[in-house]
Amino acid sequence: MPRHLICIVLLLLFCPSIEANQGDPIAVRQWPGGVVSLETHWGLRLAIKTANDAVDGAAEPQSDQTLSLSGTYDHVLFREPNVASPSWVPKSDAKTNDPNRLRAASTAKGMLMITVDGVVVMVVDGDAADVSANAADRVDVLVVAAAAESSLTQERVAQWVRQYRPRFVIPVVRETKDETVRKFQDAVESNQSIIHQPHNTFAVSHTGNKISQPQIVVLGDTVWSMPDELEAEFQKMELACRESQKVFAPLSVEQLNFRPENGTHTPRWNVEHMMGRQLLFFSQIYHAIDPAIPTLDLNPKQMPPDYRFAHPDWDGAEEARQMQRVSDFCRRFAYLLDGVELDTKAPGSRWPTLRALIKQMQRHYGEHTSNTEKKFELPGFPK
Secondary structure, three states: OOHHHHHHHHHHHHOOOOOOOOOOOEEEEEEOOOEEEEEOOOOOEEEEEOOOOOOOOOOOOOOOEEEEOOOOOEEEEEOOOOOOOOEEEEHHHOOOOOOOOEEEEEEEOOEEEEEEOOEEEEEEEOOOOOOOOOOOOOOOEEEEEEOOHHHOOHHHHHHHHHHHOOOEEEEEEOOOOHHHHHHHHHHHOOOOOOEEEOOOEEEEOOOOOOOOOOEEEEEOOOOOOOOHHHHHHHHHHHHHHHHHHHHHOOOOHHHHOOOOOOOOOOHHHHHHHHHHHHHHHHHHHHHHHOOOOOOOOOOOOOOHHHOOOOOOOOOHHHHHHHHHHHHHHHHHOHHHHOOOOOOOOOOOOOOOOHHHHHHHHHHHHHHHHHHHHHHOOOOOOOO
């Protein structure tokens, strides 16, 4: 087969689907024992064990599916709306066009390619002998894993970087040392500063921008710990969201779409509005600190005649899950609030202080949930 046709076939096989939710941020996370996980905005969680030997006391992250670099896969992880649990099926059996789906495919021994939301993550075993012949396209994140620093060679890393042309390179080596980082830097031949994250999370999203050099990202293996006062306020906001979910989750599609005769909003508008405001306000802050987090605006039109259902076929349980997804988003990337004082204006925010925003979100859930409960007694509300 001519070389250009081979490239086209490989792109179709391994590139992110054009139906993917390109732009939604994903989190790449490192955990003790050489475990790497991916978390998507839709709430899918995939864990990859990069070493076969477990580390005593190492807690595995919560995940919908846990893979091993020694395994062989070509599977899809997805959860369609109004379905409570995700499915993990071979790609050939995946009868879904879900734009939030995640595909995990072994491209060679010790090499796993994950595509989701327009982002490509390649996880490679440091002992893998060759680069994959089936992954000619560029990847966004190259995760290089090894049980020990000594098992990595600069030449091997350089070979992978030339093959995959990643935007970011993440070494996952137990007890990562300065010489390991220097080895990666020399292999990448990058003049860019190294990103050192004392915590375990790195945000990445799809971009069409070209880069000249990869950037090395060194992660810790523990979740960022909020200051006590911020943690207390965050927990109150999360509790308000959960209490609101209890009201909306039992509602049917017909009840959510109920249009009151008095001209007020439908129950669905209220849940979309609560979720949309929190998502917008926090993504504005996160985007100002790290452009990898896009500003996410799902706010519905304010006036009832202008409003259109975003998802007219979602039931109450799915709308509640959407609320929880936003709550998870806020906490997942809350490490970006490190150094932001509660009583100061947060970057990118129109709120006078971070505390004022969080307090308002706590009240906001209660106010709109109460407004919705009143509609249950209106004439014509579906029973």
